Amino acid sequence: MKNKVIIKLILPELGQTYDIFIPVNEIVWKIKKMLIKSISDLTGVALDIQEDYILMNKDDSKVYDNNEIIINTNIRNGSELILITNKK
Secondary structure, X not given: OOOEEXXXXXXXXXXXXXXXXXXOOOEHHHHHHHHHHHHHHHHOOOOOXXXXXXXXXXXXXXXOOXXXXXXXXXOOOOOEEEEXXXXX
């Protein structure tokens, strides 16, 4: 599977973690949208897709820009990413 990586997604708001495959040729904002929809479907908890979410690396606290392509980031197999709401 050269076009996908497996990540550990941490959702502090729900106290859950998930192992998820994500495509490496997609843009971060599309991945965030897909993750939010997938988690909503899996948990039955309606996460607001219109809300602003932050995707960050657990190890180095890097916040990923929405327009970055996954392959151009440091996201690799086994990366632990945190998805949190950006409350302003």
